[in-house]
Amino acid sequence: MFLKTLKSRLTVAAAIAAIAIGGAIYGVYVSLKSEVAELSRENQQLEEQLAQTAGALDQLKSDIVQVEEEIRRVNSEFADIERRNQQIARMVEDFTIDSDKPDEATEEINKQTFNSIRCFELLSGAELTEEEQNATTPEEFNPSCPWLFNSRGMRDNPGN
Secondary structure, X not given: OHXXXXXXXXXXXXXXXXXXXXXXXXXXXXXXXXXHHHHHHHHHHHHHHHHHHHHHHHHHHHHHHHHHHHHHHHHHHHHHHHHHHHHHHHHHHHOOOOOOOHHHXXXXXXXXXXXXXXXXXXXXXXXXXXXXXOOOOHHHHOOOOHHHHOHHHOOOOOOO
């Protein structure tokens, strides 16, 4: 009888141990399932942040391309301005006044001054005169700034 009692007690103890182990395994399962759900949410947030970062990176790359294009354009305009300044410097160097003919010198100075002022007016957006509209060569257009003859559509769009 002792063996029978021992056997039944061992069976009960084994059942209790099995229930306890099963409960512990279930607890671990529930905990892991909760952890997996939390990690999945965090992973989703990280994927969304990665997508936003990739979008921002693409926008930055696009902005860099635009800035580089603008720099090239500005550098090109600067080179044109430098070329024009050199042309003006050569014109000033080539300008001579005949001291034996003061009236002609005064007339030439006045003409060059008028032409130079007219260049600034045109660069400021002044409309073309009829004479400028009908000019057929850059020198005829304005000898002080012949580059304006075809620049920015002045020749193509008379009356600007």
